[in-house]
Amino acid sequence: xxxxxxxxxxxxxxxxxxxxxxxxxxxxxxxxxxxxxxxxxxxxxxxxxxxxxxxxxxxxxxxxxxxxxxxxxxxxxxxxxxxxxxxxxxxxxxxxxxxxxxxxxxxxxxxxxxxxxxxxxxxxxxxxxxxxxxxxxxxxxxxxxxx
Numbered sequence: 001x002x003x004x005x006x007x008x009x010x011x012x013x014x015x016x017x018x019x020x021x022x023x024x025x026x027x028x029x030x031x032x033x034x035x036x037x038x039x040x041x042x043x044x045x046x047x048x049x050x051x052x053x054x055x056x057x058x059x060x061x062x063x064x065x066x067x068x069x070x071x072x073x074x075x076x077x078x079x080x081x082x083x084x085x086x087x088x089x090x091x092x093x094x095x096x097x098x099x100x101x102x103x104x105x106x107x108x109x110x111x112x113x114x115x116x117x118x119x120x121x122x123x124x125x126x127x128x129x130x131x132x133x134x135x136x137x138x139x140x141x142x143x144x145x146x147x
Contacts, residue, residue: 002063002090005056005097007119007132013052013101021099023054029137032109036142043110053102055119057090064092069122070100071130077113077138087122112140 011025032047053072073085092098108115114137120130 002057002059002068002098002121002129004129004132005058007053007055007134009051009053009117009134009136011051013054015101019099021054021056021101027051028135029139030107030109032138032140033143034140036144038142041110041140045108045110046106047109048105049107051104051107053104053117053119054099055102056097056099057121059092059094059096059098061094063098064094066092066123068092068098068128070102070119071122071127072102072117072119074104074108075116075118076108077111077115082108082115090121107138109138109140112138114138 008023008026010023010027014022014024034041055070068090069087070090071085071087074082076082086102088100088102090098090100114135116133116135118131118133120132121128
């Protein structure tokens with residue numbers, strides 16, 4: 001059975017030829033700057049900012065024979081889901097740590113507070129591990145426009 005090694009949010013993931021991952025700009029907080037006296041941000045607003053979730057898993061003998069999927073879902077601070085769960089097949093080589101990269105093209109910015117990222121493992125559409133959850137705080141600050 002897979003065992004979690006790491007699961008984090010970052011701005012970018014670079015995979016070397018030997019499949020070693022470099023994680024660029026790990027984060028747990030996003031600050032959105034808006035001009036002073038600007039209208040409220042709509043609750044369903046999304047910023048076109050690419051980011052990623054990287055996950056690495058220790059494997060056991062026989063895991064390479066199973067069809068595991070890494071599932072991810074993001075929740076607004078009020079608990080409502082931001083879209084449907086995403087699912088990515090986990091490539092497993094015997095005797096090696098498995099790793100998964102989930103690229104996300106945008107970040108929801110309509111609610112300030114703590115967004116929750118939940119990840120879990122499914123086999124045959126049945127949850128077999130998790131969820132693992134972590135938060136990403138969103139703060140909105142007002143600033144004067146540049147002169």
